Amino acid sequence: MTGVLRPGHAQLRVLNIDEAARFYRDVMGLVETGRDAQGRVYLKCWDEHDHNSLILREADHAGIDFIGFKVLNEATLDQLERDVRAFGLETERLPAGELLETGERVRFRLPTGHLFEIYAQKAQVGNGLPNVNPPPWAPDADRGMAPTRLDHCLLYGPNVTANKKLFVDVLGFHLVERILGPAEAGEPEIGLFLSCSHKTHDIAFVEYPEPGKLHHLSFRMPTWERVLRAGDIMGMNKVPIDIGPTRHGVTRGETIYAWDPSGNRFETFAGGYEPYPDSRTITWTFDGFPHGLDFPQGKLHESFLTVVT
Structure with missing residues (x-):
């Protein structure tokens, strides 16, 4: 890399x-x-x-x-x-x-x-494991939901097409998936999933009239089972949940979305596939996007589309 x-x-x-x-x-x-x-x-x-x-x-x-x-x-x-x-x-x-x-x-x-x-x-402070003969996990790996890393973010704002040009042509990202708008609007790209690695996305953007908005920060969980465990912890601590547990069609990720005490949305995320820079971009049409968001239900959750900070 x-x-x-x-x-x-x-x-x-x-x-x-x-x-x-x-x-x-x-x-x-x-x-x-x-x-x-x-x-x-x-x-x-x-x-x-x-x-x-x-x-x-x-x-x-x-x-x-x-x-x-x-x-x-x-x-x-x-x-x-x-x-x-x-x-x-x-x-x-x-x-x-x-x-x-x-x-x-x-x-x-x-x-x-x-x-x-x-x-x-x-500065590198390490993960609590030695660099010689380490065990597979550290004591902190079982505290709370215990995500392994900050995985990606989804940001809302205007002119996502210009963002795509910057990230692809200047910063070296590749467009992994995209969402098209309605046909009557000329089907512009309204959602972009961009990667600088072989993850399904390291950053994503959705077209929105107000600039500089946060949709969510996503935290990587090692397995679907750990996402479900995170859901149990949310329930035990009365954390308000937005969507999930469910699977996205977009990225194939397994997910729960919820809000922190200030109203910032976060995601616990696992799964997905591993694209490479020569992989073809996957396109979701506007009428197909309900399954892109929530594949089992095929539902556009209003809060997911409208609530940002």
Whole structure:
């Protein structure tokens, strides 16, 4: 793998920092790795090696501040910054240490209004397992829902077609699946599932009139059974569920969607297939998308389509 490697971190706005930290640490099962002078809380999934993948910031309204992806090295970071500028977007360099244990970041605003950043360096704190003769899981692997990593995000905003051009032509992603709009509207692409790896998606975008909106952050579960276990934990802790347990047609993923205490939607996700850059893009028509969303029921859930932060 070269270029852009994977989702690295997301900063969420939450309404009560202590309540949110308790939720993501004790119910979700993430590992708290630090707090900074701004009052932000840093967490990671148990099987992630880098210092953080989720940052919480207290604010008066929920949503996402920015999403960051890790790139191969500093030379890649410099080249991609030049390429993004050539594409026509302004960039900003954030100094090393502005996020705990994280190197310089290059930030720019996507056509959909989201702040997106890339970086090459983040301190590795490990996953609690030794590097010689390790067992298959660490003690934190059974605390709470215990996802293994931050898997992807779905963002809502206008002009997703321009996002596709940026991610494919400049950042090196490939379009794995897409959703078309209704025929009477000319069937424009209204949903894009993009990958920089061989996952079904590392980031996705859906056309929406308001810029910069978060639909969900997704956390990887190792098996369908662990998704169902996460559902049990949601029930035990009275976590409000949006959809699931069910399977998507899009990506073939197995899923439950729910809301954190601030109203940010999150997903526990397993399964999916493994596309490669030469795989053909899968297309979902507007009339076929109900099964793309919820394959068993073939249902368009209104909350899924309308509730964002």
